Amino acid sequence: MTGKRHLRNFLPVRTRPVPEGHAPRGRAARRGGTRTSVLSAGALAACASLAVGCGVVPGTSGGGTDEPITVMTWAPEDTAATNKPGMPAMAQAYARWVNSRGGLDGRELRVLTCNDDNEAVGAAACAQRAVDEGAVAVVGSYSQHGRSFLSPLESAGIPYMGGYGVTSDEFTSSISYPVNGGQFSLLAGLGEQLADACGTVVLVRPDSVVGDTMPVLLDAGLRTGEHAAVTDQLAAEDATSYTDAAGRALARATSDTSSTGCVVPSLGDRTDTFMDSFRRVRDDSSEVRIGSVLGSVDQSRLDATGGSSGPYEGAYVTGWYPEETDARWNTMNEVIDEHAFGDNRIDASDPGVQTTWVAYTVFEAVVEKLGEEEISARSIRRALDDGLEVTTGGLTPTLRWRFEDLIAAGDFPRLVNSDVTFQVVRDGRLVAARKDFVNVRQTLENAG
Known part of the structure; x- marks a missing residue:
């Protein structure tokens, strides 16, 4: 250590x-009976010697x-x-x-x-x-x-x-x-959630072993809606500014003017840093929405970044569990x-x-x-x-x-x-976009 x-x-x-008034439960309430020691006789003998450490x-x-x-x-x-x-x-x-x-x-x-x-x-x-x-x-x-x-x-x-x-x-x-279902089910689920809602989808993710799995799984979800493959964009996981990366992602997401593009930042604790840069480079007239997974976005981050006036308003979010207010x-x-x-x-x-x-x-x-x-x-x-x-x-x-x-x-x-939940940011709050769990088992099985 x-x-x-x-x-x-x-x-x-x-x-x-x-x-007071809470009686012990289980073993503490039972008297009598013994437990066999997990230490062998040899280990007990060793413990008798001060020269031998015991555990x-x-x-x-x-x-x-x-x-x-x-x-x-x-x-x-x-x-x-x-x-x-x-x-x-x-x-x-x-x-x-x-x-x-x-x-x-x-x-x-x-x-x-x-x-x-x-x-x-x-x-x-x-x-x-x-x-x-x-x-x-x-x-x-x-x-x-x-x-x-x-x-x-x-x-x-x-x-x-x-x-x-x-x-x-x-x-x-x-x-x-x-x-x-880990990050894998979240990304597969987010792909399903974005398939019918977005045009070009740009994934901004770290250049790491974990990051390398992200586009594969997001693509598997997008394919459920016969969507084009994700545009994969690498970014440093520990950067202090993402001005250049945010500008490139915005340009790619808005390159097709016939549909609303989506940017998916998946940078762990640096997602907020990216979004701060993204807000600075984004034109108010730009038709682009955010897609993310719980862990990169949660209610505390929404509150800290301006709530309904912040950059996450309207974002699509996939999680494992019900929304926090459930x-x-x-x-x-x-x-x-x-x-x-x-x-x-x-x-x-x-x-x-x-x-x-x-x-x-x-x-x-x-x-x-x-x-x-x-x-x-x-x-x-x-x-x-x-x-x-x-x-x-x-x-x-x-x-x-x-x-x-x-x-x-x-x-x-x-x-x-393999169940996930679909959520969306409305008026600065994460709310359920669909009432029930969504099972992404088939999507995971088809990812390759």
């Missing part, structure tokens, strides 16, 4: 006293009934590219919430957090720390370096539950259990208000925060399903592989990760949820 910032992030969320066997949270269940959530913070500090903050708030109610099935939830610094070495270090600290799962996390963090997790058999879905590795690894988010919003009040890292409209909430909902369902069984990386994977069905209060379709539940898209064999 490198840097003090990494080390200070590994702080457990301590159990709050159980409020928890990878992928276990200890053997005692009252010992906490340890998990990890990571995301980049304070970097020059995409940052998702709200995800580990949401994980900590979730832990405070469940611990105030007596824990998960009566056991304390201990959340470790880590900053991967948007670097491969940082992602690998976070994963190795999860192994060393005995985490039974990595839950609701974000990283652009899938191979770097998945290798240590695969070696230890630790499941990766509910990643953000920014890398293709998350949809190929056997220890990954995604809760959404009543299905009420419980999450209450948890944020009660257990993360004043923590400005958490934005309830951020799809990263929302993904972390959904991922921990899945994790809680797994723990409840296991009941008296040992909570370990192996038992969690077995429960998920054996067909555990998890409902998320309508935020996603029912989730299940059996072999027969995987879609037939060759590049995304672990993808089980």
